Amino acid sequence: MFAVENGLQGDPRLQTISDAIRVIPHFPKTGIMFQDITTLLLDPVAFKHVVDIFVDRYKHMNISLVAGVEARGFIFGPPIALAIGAKFVPLRKPGKLPGRVISEEYELEYGNDRLEMSMEAVKTHERALVIDDLVATGGTLSASINLLERAGAEVVECACVVGLPKFKGECRLKGKPLYVLVEPSHDIRIESLLHILRRPASKRFRCYSPSKSPIWSSPSSSLDQLRTVFPHLELTVLVKALEDHGIREVTQSTGNDDAKVRAATVLEALAKVNNYGLNLRIQQVEQETVCRKDSIRMSFKGGTGEEKATNVINKLR
């Protein structure tokens, strides 16, 4: 279950946690929107909120064992274990643990893997909590539950910082409850881009100029948002780039997730666009103007129209 559905609705700590998680499109492979918790670790306030919320929840549940999944469960598990007076048991990737181990294979969002646990780490009937940073398919947590149960422990709950939305509603794993703090952070750039590109073409970048300066009538907050992300691009270049790179990509998407991934691709392309083309064009125009000035001067040279020529040139400035 999500923390908001369990007493923490409106708790500002959840927003702080969510805001501290960075989203990296196409990592570690195309199509994955990677939820990067390392940025949360850089923010001691957000990091402490995570630990505090879990500690509050588990401190009176008589838990004697906190199992953390390699690698990111090793970050959140130990501070929680210490605070609730439990031992910490690392569930490791293959070949890392000495001594007698049991192992479980499982499928990931991007591949297969195996987890191992030391047999000596667990006593029968111990009450265990499994901690990880994120649940996607639930394969890792299910393998963790299997390991603990095979060793005779009773798994009380699994807890993660982030839960991918496809998992929402399914709050039990192998019959065990799941407690999740936040849904994936939204990449504001992606939201803004989709907001713009989903508007009807006629309204997308409608430009009218009652005064001299053009007003772009697309959803201005979204466009402003994108302008702050791409401050190196002039507005005209940004709009042109969106038209060139974005619209076809996103209108061809097969669904919401696909649209987000495509929008991420567009954003990457935008990051590579620069004002170079525009500056080149300005230089060309300036060059043409200089040539025109020279040819006008030449045609009046020596004649009585020298003053006239100067007037024409001044108008060209």
Ligand SMILES: O=P(O)(O)OC[C@H]1O[C@H](OP(=O)(O)OP(=O)(O)O)[C@H](O)[C@@H]1O
């Ligand atoms: O719910 P699931 O589909 O099983 O996926 C979630 C798991 O995937 C990630 O770890 P990963 O295997 O990428 O390993 P890492 O922490 O070593 O990067 C994440 O930290 C979880 O452990």
Ligand SMILES: Nc1ncnc2[nH]cnc12
């Ligand atoms: N989208 C995702 N972001 C971070 N870690 C993950 N593990 C599995 N899917 C993930």
